[in-house]
Amino acid sequence: MDPEVFPRPTGEVYICGMSAEEEVPDDPEQIIGNPASILMLKRLAKNVSSHLTEEETQVKAKQACFLLCTDDSVPVIGEVPEVKGCYVATGHSCWGILNGLATGAAVAELVVDGHATIVDLSCFSHARFVA
Structure with a gap:
């Protein structure tokens, strides 16, 4: 999945979409964002707008999400x-x-x-x- 940028009417911007193949941990507390992916998304943000640099913005959350998918991408x-x-x-x-x-x-x-x-x-x- 390619990274995507979603500006919201509130002024917040969601940047997401760095994919990786990982096993889902048994404990939800162990689900954390991949630091390398987060860094890449921050770089993407700077390329999208000069207003999305770390100096201009505050990162509110760094999250990870598991989307269950089969090996052939068919449910x-x-x-x-x-x-x-x-x-x-x-x-x-x-x-x-x-x-x-x-x-x-x-x-x-x-x-x-x-x-x-x-x-x-x-x-x-x-x-x-x-x-």
Whole structure:
């Protein structure tokens, strides 16, 4: 994901988007921003506007966010074969909020009717990762 700059009407500016592949820690307190990524985003800010230098601004927060994504960047949606009645819908990355309604409707059909008619879920099967 490329870095993005989001100016807000309040005068705040959000700069985000440095991607890295890391394991999600068990303890949420261990989730911290990568110092090298933060430095790169600060450099980006200076290139966007002379008003976004550290001398001109105050950094309010340095945060990290994990966006769950599969190796092929396609979500996994369906029933877990080894656990009857257990369904997953994961791996949407940053598109989860946009695709959540359709995913939810498809999973609801899958749970209630045993199959989804709103969308063909075959391409989202976990089976694509099984050798």
